[in-house]
Amino acid sequence: MPKKRLRWDEPTLAGVRLRCLRRVARHTCPQCGVGALFDRWAHLRERCNHCGLIYRREDGAELGSMYLSATISQLFAAAVFVLLWVFTDLGAWGGFAVGAPIVLAFCYGFLPLSMALWTAVEYLTDVASGEWWARPR
């Protein structure tokens, strides 16, 4: 099988990944970087208002975002409670009283980033598998 030659202006998959992650970190479309991902707090738009990329393609598409958010939040909670236990003498209930609001604030703040990252994962999967609607710009 002949090796595919890259054109000088053809984006590499590594370059597309990096650009896509930068875009979703700014809450913009992973494909064009112009359209907004959200129309309000943690509410993903149906599609990009600039290039038309569909963000929510099917029911349950955000399930991965939920797992990502739960995993990162649990790791953060474990780190907070270990730090409170090691570096303070608050006791169990004092540590809970201080740590629980910190963890809840983190969960609330991390949710949109988790949704944006999952949108990027789905988009990059489509780019890598050569879907016709995924055209990196």
Ligand SMILES: [Zn+2]
């Ligand atoms: Zn777009």
